[in-house]
Amino acid sequence: xxFACLLFSLALAAPAAAHxxxxxxxxxxxxxxxxxxxxxxxxxxxxxxESLTTEVGPRLAGSEADARAVAWxxxxxxxxxxxxxxxxxxxxxxxxxxxxxxxxxxxxAQPLVVTALGGSPGGTVEAEVVRFADLxxxxxxxxxxxxxxxxxxxxxxxxxxxxxxxxPGSRVRSRxxxxxxxxxxxxxxxxxxxxxxxxxxxxxxxxxxxxxTPIPSAALAAPDADQLARLLxxxxxxxxxxxxxxxxxxxxxxNVIGEMTGASKPDEVVLIGGxxxxxxxxxxxxxxxxxVAVTMAAGHLIGLLDRRxxxxxxxxxxxxxxxxxxxxxxxxxxxxxxxxxxxxxxxSDFGAGRIYAFNTSAPDHARAAVDRIxxxxxxxxxxxxxxxxxxPDVGPIAGKGAAWAWLGQDGTDYFDLHHTPDDTLDKVDPAxxxxxxxxxxxxxxxxxxxxxxFGSAPAPATQD
Amino acid sequence: xxFACLLFSLALAAPAAAHxxxxxxxxxxxxxxxxxxxxxxxxxxxxxxESLTTEVGPRLAGSEADARAVAWxxxxxxxxxxxxxxxxxxxxxxxxxxxxxxxxxxxxAQPLVVTALGGSPGGTVEAEVVRFADLxxxxxxxxxxxxxxxxxxxxxxxxxxxxxxxxPGSRVRSRxxxxxxxxxxxxxxxxxxxxxxxxxxxxxxxxxxxxxTPIPSAALAAPDADQLARLLxxxxxxxxxxxxxxxxxxxxxxNVIGEMTGASKPDEVVLIGGxxxxxxxxxxxxxxxxxVAVTMAAGHLIGLLDRRxxxxxxxxxxxxxxxxxxxxxxxxxxxxxxxxxxxxxxxSDFGAGRIYAFNTSAPDHARAAVDRIxxxxxxxxxxxxxxxxxxPDVGPIAGKGAAWAWLGQDGTDYFDLHHTPDDTLDKVDPAxxxxxxxxxxxxxxxxxxxxxxFGSAPAPATQD
Numbered sequence: 001x002x003f004a005c006l007l008f009s010l011a012l013a014a015p016a017a018a019h020x021x022x023x024x025x026x027x028x029x030x031x032x033x034x035x036x037x038x039x040x041x042x043x044x045x046x047x048x049x050e051s052l053t054t055e056v057g058p059r060l061a062g063s064e065a066d067a068r069a070v071a072w073x074x075x076x077x078x079x080x081x082x083x084x085x086x087x088x089x090x091x092x093x094x095x096x097x098x099x100x101x102x103x104x105x106x107x108x109a110q111p112l113v114v115t116a117l118g119g120s121p122g123g124t125v126e127a128e129v130v131r132f133a134d135l136x137x138x139x140x141x142x143x144x145x146x147x148x149x150x151x152x153x154x155x156x157x158x159x160x161x162x163x164x165x166x167x168p169g170s171r172v173r174s175r176x177x178x179x180x181x182x183x184x185x186x187x188x189x190x191x192x193x194x195x196x197x198x199x200x201x202x203x204x205x206x207x208x209x210x211x212x213t214p215i216p217s218a219a220l221a222a223p224d225a226d227q228l229a230r231l232l233x234x235x236x237x238x239x240x241x242x243x244x245x246x247x248x249x250x251x252x253x254x255n256v257i258g259e260m261t262g263a264s265k266p267d268e269v270v271l272i273g274g275x276x277x278x279x280x281x282x283x284x285x286x287x288x289x290x291x292v293a294v295t296m297a298a299g300h301l302i303g304l305l306d307r308r309x310x311x312x313x314x315x316x317x318x319x320x321x322x323x324x325x326x327x328x329x330x331x332x333x334x335x336x337x338x339x340x341x342x343x344x345x346x347x348s349d350f351g352a353g354r355i356y357a358f359n360t361s362a363p364d365h366a367r368a369a370v371d372r373i374x375x376x377x378x379x380x381x382x383x384x385x386x387x388x389x390x391x392p393d394v395g396p397i398a399g400k401g402a403a404w405a406w407l408g409q410d411g412t413d414y415f416d417l418h419h420t421p422d423d424t425l426d427k428v429d430p431a432x433x434x435x436x437x438x439x440x441x442x443x444x445x446x447x448x449x450x451x452x453x454f455g456s457a458p459a460p461a462t463q464d
Numbered sequence: 465x466x467f468a469c470l471l472f473s474l475a476l477a478a479p480a481a482a483h484x485x486x487x488x489x490x491x492x493x494x495x496x497x498x499x500x501x502x503x504x505x506x507x508x509x510x511x512x513x514e515s516l517t518t519e520v521g522p523r524l525a526g527s528e529a530d531a532r533a534v535a536w537x538x539x540x541x542x543x544x545x546x547x548x549x550x551x552x553x554x555x556x557x558x559x560x561x562x563x564x565x566x567x568x569x570x571x572x573a574q575p576l577v578v579t580a581l582g583g584s585p586g587g588t589v590e591a592e593v594v595r596f597a598d599l600x601x602x603x604x605x606x607x608x609x610x611x612x613x614x615x616x617x618x619x620x621x622x623x624x625x626x627x628x629x630x631x632p633g634s635r636v637r638s639r640x641x642x643x644x645x646x647x648x649x650x651x652x653x654x655x656x657x658x659x660x661x662x663x664x665x666x667x668x669x670x671x672x673x674x675x676x677t678p679i680p681s682a683a684l685a686a687p688d689a690d691q692l693a694r695l696l697x698x699x700x701x702x703x704x705x706x707x708x709x710x711x712x713x714x715x716x717x718x719n720v721i722g723e724m725t726g727a728s729k730p731d732e733v734v735l736i737g738g739x740x741x742x743x744x745x746x747x748x749x750x751x752x753x754x755x756v757a758v759t760m761a762a763g764h765l766i767g768l769l770d771r772r773x774x775x776x777x778x779x780x781x782x783x784x785x786x787x788x789x790x791x792x793x794x795x796x797x798x799x800x801x802x803x804x805x806x807x808x809x810x811x812s813d814f815g816a817g818r819i820y821a822f823n824t825s826a827p828d829h830a831r832a833a834v835d836r837i838x839x840x841x842x843x844x845x846x847x848x849x850x851x852x853x854x855x856p857d858v859g860p861i862a863g864k865g866a867a868w869a870w871l872g873q874d875g876t877d878y879f880d881l882h883h884t885p886d887d888t889l890d891k892v893d894p895a896x897x898x899x900x901x902x903x904x905x906x907x908x909x910x911x912x913x914x915x916x917x918f919g920s921a922p923a924p925a926t927q928d
Contacts, residue, residue: 054694057574064573109528110521110747113885198662199746199885223888227747230518282663283574283691421577421663424687 019365022452024372028309031449032376032442035301039438040380045297046430048076049290053283053425060280061320062094062251069276070254073292073317077258080300082315083308084261087254088334090319092326094251095119097280098244100218102189105238108231114189114218115201115281116245117173118323121214125150125187126240131232135172138179147184150239151176152220154229159195162387163350163411169193170204177217178209187241188217191225196416199223203279203419205323216243253277253319255327258296260303262312262448269338270447271314271345271402272298272440275321275328275393282423286414289425290433291348291391292317298440302448309448311343318393321349328393332400342402344447344454347391348436350409351418352428355439357385357408361398362454369450376442380435382407401459405447407439483829486916488836492773495913496840496906499765503902504844508764510894512540513757517747517889524744525784526558526715533740534718537756537781541722544764546779547772548725551718552798554783556790558715559583561744562708564682566653569702572695578653578682579665579745580709581637582787585678589614589651590704595696599636602643611648614703615640616684618693623659626851627814627875633657634668641681642673651705652681655689660880663687667743667883669787680707717741717783719791722760724767726776726912733802734911735778735809735866736762736904739785739792739857746887750878754892754900755812755855756781762904766912773912775807782857785813792857796864806866808911808918811855812900814873815882816892819903821849821872825862826918833914840906844899846871865923869911871903 059069102114157169192202274291278284318327388406390398523533621633656666738755742748782791852870854862
């Protein structure tokens with residue numbers, strides 16, 4: 001992340017003197033105003049989201065449903081009137097979840113609701129549990145002090161509109177297991193990285209440092225973390241953790257891409273999108289069916305205009321974001337030679353809450369156009385901001401020099417649902433979803449009609 | 465229920481002329497005022513609830529944890545200073561839940577979150593699903609029309625402070641399976657009788673009419689009912705329902721009873737209590753750990769007084785309420801000859817929400833005492849009411865003529881959690897629990913100190 005920020009700073013610092021000011025024609029602004037009203041009253045995003053989450057349902061990358069999701073996306077782009085629809089392969093290791101179970105054993109025997117962390121190995125361990133209040137406490141444990149034990153990191157993630165609690169929360173997931181192995185642990189449990197208090201564990205990827213032998217690693221639902229902490233306060237507590245999960249070969253999925261071909265500058269591309277895969281516990285409504293639906297709907301609405309905008313609008317449903325941005329990385333590799341043709345990129349992948357903030361990496365010469373886009377977004381309750389960055393899947397192409405925009409969503413409740421069984425359609429507010437679609441429609445249309453660019457240029461070579 | 469109401473009406477209508485007016489001495493009222501303040505500031509109910517839900521956890525009647533719950537209750541009564549502690553046997557058929565699974569099969573394959581209804585047989589069925597909006601629609605289906613199909617009743621239970629939505633909601637559970645069998649169905653699914661929208665199915669008992677061959681029967685979590693309804697709207701949908709559950713012999717549990725022996729009228733009993741068993745999905749915090757905790761705490765607080773009240777306070781932790789009021793029925797049978805010695809009975813079994821209403825079956829001659837109790841409860845936000853009735857487990861003894869009181873709890877959110885995995889300690893508000901304990905303390909103390917009775921008398925013989 002720090003590396004990515006450095007790159008964006010370099011992009012911002014690139015000489016801009018050679019550029020004429022980028023501007024939005026008045027006619028385009030007027031059309032955007034009409035599109036905004038139309039999108040707010042339009043049900044396309046909801047219909048697309050309902051279709052994906054109902055007909056495909058959960059779609060773990062590499063699962064049988066992954067292929068169904070790809071077929072669904074291709075068909076949906078066609079149905080929505082996109083001019084070109086194609087796929088690009090994305091290959092990744094396949095991780096499977098077959099069953100997962102945890103229980104306290106002994107005099108206080110009782111089940112615990114857990115879910116395996118993505119990337120965990122399978123296996124059954126039964127051992128005494130040692131609790132740590134946070135990752136730092138685990139890191140401070142003496143090497144070997146957890147020999148034969150299960151480590152339990154009981155860190156409570158903080159709620160925040162911008163999701164800032166997820167950084168420390170998800171580090172407990174990504175770094176905890178390897179840290180625990182370093183202390184001798186044979187299993188790993190964590191309080192879910194989430195903000196709810198339901199019997200809903202939050203899954204998500206972990207990774208094991210090279211050279212370590214991975215250990216079964218799982219997240220407890222918040223009430224189960226509470227329970228385990230109370231039991232441990234009463235005395236030694238043994239837990240049996242049985243995971244039937246693990247890596248199983250490779251799988252090739254697809255980034256699914258739909259385009260509305262630009263009327264006058266078809267080689268210049270405004271890219272928006274979301275990721276098509278979901279975790280398997282829910283139906284991926286907010287993560288990230290909403291992002292796919294909102295951006296597909298935006299392209300559809302723009303496609304209904306009498307005339308295509310000047311530039312091509314490309315909507316990408318990325319493959320396998322959840323397990324390591326595989327779709328976004330594959331896209332950036334496949335299009336590495338065309339970075340400068342990506343006028344600007346933006347991804348929706350932070351739920352289905354209302355968009356409240358707008359920012360972009362665009363340089364000074366695009367300021368007038370950016371201000372005009374902000375002006376068109378303002379009636380949606382969206383203010384300009386100096387926060388944010390590209391979404392996860394457009395991060396790699398932005399890292400190669402593409403300009404990015406950020407349409408920041410209210411994530412106050414996002415981590416109540418994120419990566420849980422409760423990520424289902426009923427949790428989405430249709431009005432908020434329409435507001436999102438309106439914002440992406442306005443942004444994408446104006447970016448595609450802008451005269452001049454937003455600063456995309458191949459980034460200087462780095463020692464990545 | 466109608467039968468029970470009739471009995472209570474008969475009790476109310478019993479001749480009262482022979483009684484002197486029942487009254488509360490001023491000194492008792494003053495003591496109750498002090499007890500109320502003490503109880504509101506006291507953590508005993510919370511500590512008891514935390515202990516039960518943590519150390520025993522889920523305690524399905526007949527399970528290994530049932531015996532641990534009985535041992536816990538005996539020890540807790542002793543720890544809380546009760547004068548006498550004993551158990552009385554309760555025998556019932558044992559129902560076990562081992563595993564449960566449902567999934568849509570075919571082109572839209574996906575798991576569905578279900579839980580078996582208590583009393584369901586095990587078995588695996590895979591069939592096309594037929595949806596009915598409510599029980600009446602299922603009842604209206606032609607005999608044989610569901611041959612080889614799975615019936616799905618998609619009724620949405622209404623939210624209400626008094627829980628009045630649960631009557632029609634739970635009838636879908638109790639009557640649905642037998643009705644479906646009558647139409648030829650081979651499996652039964654229902655939208656959970658609940659008011660939440662989480663991936664939390666609500667379990668609870670069903671019963672099969674005599675002469676029918678029971679069919680696997682389960683409740684879908686609300687989002688899964690939504691999903692199945694959407695899939696059915698798109699076309700024929702097949703579901704595989706696999707339940708490994710069922711009856712397995714008999715079990716003898718115990719009603720666990722603690723008494724504070726009356727100082728001057730030890731043979732006269734004020735009975736309060738809750739039920740000790742819980743469903744297995746959660747830890748039974750609101751159903752009914754709270755009832756056990758509140759009433760145990762009330763007796764404890766009364767026991768801390770310098771002098772016991774005149775009458776005996778009996779607190780009962782009833783066995784196996786969930787599967788058919790087995791503990792309450794056994795209690796009423798065992799004490800059938802002592803109905804008149806039960807001055808008044810009350811049970812807490814409607815969650816852990818604040819008590820807002822008070823009512824009693826007491827006749828006119830006890831009006832002054834009832835008004836005085838109401839006056840002592842009023843500062844807790846409790847108003848007199850003409851609603852309510854005895855709790856489920858004291859229903860049988862009330863049916864035999866014992867006077868009852870009702871301390872009505874706010875159940876607005878009760879059916880969000882009731883019978884789900886989410887019935888856990890974190891859902892209980894400690895302040896509301898203390899308010900409950902204060903109300904039971906005040907009520908029980910004043911009833912035990914009242915001069916005169918509340919109308920208990922053996923009910924006339926009936927043709928039950």
